[in-house]
Every structure is written in C-alpha cells, then in structure tokens.
Amino acid sequence: MTDTPYTPAPAADFVLPFDLPDVGLRGRILRLDAVSTRALAAHPLPEPGQRVLAEALALSALLGSALRFEGRLSVQTRGDGPLNMLVTDYYAGGGLRGYARVDEEKFAATGSNAAFASLVGTGALAITIEQKGGAQPYQGLVPLSPDGLAASAETYFAQSEQLATILKIAAGPIYRSGEGKGWRAGAMMVQAVPGAKIGDIRTSDDWQRVNLFMQTLEDVELLDTDVPAESILWRLFHEDDVRVQPSQPLRFQCTCEAERVRTVLQSYSKDALKDLPDPDGVIRTRCEFCGSVYEFPLETLAD
Ligand SMILES: [Zn+2]
Numbered sequence: 001m002t003d004t005p006y007t008p009a010p011a012a013d014f015v016l017p018f019d020l021p022d023v024g025l026r027g028r029i030l031r032l033d034a035v036s037t038r039a040l041a042a043h044p045l046p047e048p049g050q051r052v053l054a055e056a057l058a059l060s061a062l063l064g065s066a067l068r069f070e071g072r073l074s075v076q077t078r079g080d081g082p083l084n085m086l087v088t089d090y091y092a093g094g095g096l097r098g099y100a101r102v103d104e105e106k107f108a109a110t111g112s113n114a115a116f117a118s119l120v121g122t123g124a125l126a127i128t129i130e131q132k133g134g135a136q137p138y139q140g141l142v143p144l145s146p147d148g149l150a151a152s153a154e155t156y157f158a159q160s161e162q163l164a165t166i167l168k169i170a171a172g173p174i175y176r177s178g179e180g181k182g183w184r185a186g187a188m189m190v191q192a193v194p195g196a197k198i199g200d201i202r203t204s205d206d207w208q209r210v211n212l213f214m215q216t217l218e219d220v221e222l223l224d225t226d227v228p229a230e231s232i233l234w235r236l237f238h239e240d241d242v243r244v245q246p247s248q249p250l251r252f253q254c255t256c257e258a259e260r261v262r263t264v265l266q267s268y269s270k271d272a273l274k275d276l277p278d279p280d281g282v283i284r285t286r287c288e289f290c291g292s293v294y295e296f297p298l299e300t301l302a303d
Pocket of ligand 1: 254255256289290291292
C-alpha cells in the first residue's frame with residue numbers, strides 16, 4: 001500500500017487500467033467525449049458510419065494505451081461494404097485521430113441498413129504497430145466479425161496474441177444545446193495476463209463468472225459521463241478485489257504538417273502540378289483526419 005491519494009478518473013477522455021489480481025486478470029476501461037467529437041467533426045458520414053468510427057477510436061485507444069512503446073497503433077478495417085475506408089491512430093502518450101469514408105451510393109443500396117455487417121461487408125480488421133526508431137512495423141490481420149469491432153478484436157487477441165479477452169465497445173450521438181451533435185464512445189476490456197494457457201483460462205470458473213459480469217455491462221454505463229468509471233468497476237468486480245491504476249488522459253492529435261505536404265508537392269515538376277491549383281493559382285490540400293486545409297501558391301513550389 002502507498003500513501004499517495006487516489007485521483008478519480010475524469011468524466012471522459014481517459015483510460016483507466018485495472019487489475020483483478022486474485023483471478024490473474026487485468027483490464028482497462030475508457031470513455032471518449034470531446035476527443036471523439038473532435039475526431040468525427042472533420043468527416044461528413046451517415047450516422048452508422050460515425051458510430052463505427054467512434055467505436056474504432058475507442059478500440060485503438062484501448063489497445064494502444066496498453067503498449068509500452070513510442071510510436072503509433074492503427075486500427076483499420078478493409079471490407080467490400082459501403083464503409084470502404086476506416087483508419088484510426090493512437091499515438092503513444094494518449095493522442096487519437098481517425099478517418100472513415102462511406103460510399104453513399106452503396107450505402108443507399110443497402111437500404112441504409114445500420115447493421116455493422118452490412119456496413120463493412122466481408123473483410124479484415126488490421127492492427128498495425130509502428131515503433132519510433134525504424135523497427136519493423138508489426139501487423140495483425142483477422143477476418144471482420146459480423147458482430148462488430150469488439151468481436152473482431154477478441155478474435156485478434158485469441159489468434160495473434162494467444163490471449164483470452166473479453167471486449168465491450170459502445171458509441172452514441174449526443175446533442176448539446178448550442179454545440180450541435182457530438183459523439184461519445186466507451187470501451188472495456190478484460191484479459192488474461194500473458195503466459196496463461198488460453199484454453200485453461202476460458203474453461204475456468206473465474207473466467208466464466210467474469211464473462212457473465214461483463215455481459216451485464218450496459219452501453220449507457222460506458223457512455224454516461226455521470227457514471228464514474230470506478231463505480232462500474234466496483235459494481236462488476238468488488239468480489240474480486242479490483243485494483244485501479246492511475247487513469248491516463250486521452251486527447252485529439254493530428255500529426256499533419258504543412259511542410260511535409262510542401263515537400264511532397266515540391267518533388268513534382270511544375271508541369272505535373274499545373275492542373276492542381278484553384279483558379280486563383282493556389283493549390284489547396286485537406287488533411288483527411290483533422291480537416292485542416294493547407295494552401296500553397298503554385299509560384300512558391302516549382303522552378
Ligand atoms: Zn491533420
């Protein structure tokens with residue numbers, strides 16, 4: 001025991017790690033509000049697409065914040081459904097951004113079906129970890145589950161990491177007077193500690209009991225900023241002597257830079273660039289993640 005007073009997790013935009021030492025399990029719970037709202041603000045998407053993007057942000061923060069590394073963890077879906085492009089990035093230290101694209105014609109053809117399976121279609125979930133310093137990037141690929149991102153990520157952990165995992169993810173729109181529509185997301189994961197045999201864990205009484213408790217977790221608990229994260233953990237795991245670690249803040253972060261775009265543009269000849277400028281002679285590029293528009297007058301670029 002230490003004498004350091006415990007600081008409760010904030011209402012949102014945090015991840016809170018915890019341990020269930022008596023049963024050899026660990027986990028984390030998170031909630032996004034301002035971060036998910038900002039990350040989604042740059043993307044005009046139909047609501048089902050926004051929901052999947054908000055859930056993917058939560059998933060990447062859940063996975064990325066568990067790694068001790070300098071770099072980036074990305075969650076991507078690749079499918080043949082209307083949601084044909086989705087990528088979310090978690091940067092070490094708590095930064096998050098995301099981008100998704102929905103083919104409007106294909107989406108209309110599905111009868112605007114909001115179900116995850118019809119939105120993403122058949123495809124794969126890719127989890128990529130890039131470390132700073134040039135180490136070889138790691139990528140894990142699993143088939144997308146028709147049951148959603150959480151089910152897909154459970155498969156990823158079972159196949160790629162041999163770790164028994166239970167995951168819940170929720171996202172929902174929120175309407176605040178004067179501020180328009182925002183998005184919240186919440187997620188929780190319970191996982192065996194590395195080294196435990198996945199088959200042994202899954203058949204243990206403790207695992208099955210914890211799994212049952214996790215199934216009682218409601219979306220509204222994950223999303224309601226009036227429900228403290230510690231109260232959720234206490235409700236579910238007070239019999240298991242749950243121990244929390246300090247929460248970590250999450251924030252919106254985009255790594256785009258005008259100079260990087262300029263360098264790319266400058267690698268082309270004036271002739272190759274001649275069709276790009278607007279009528280006023282300025283090339284405008286837009287960052288797909290944050291919506292920032294960068295302006296480069298053509299005469300400042302090529303010789
Ligand atoms: Zn950006």
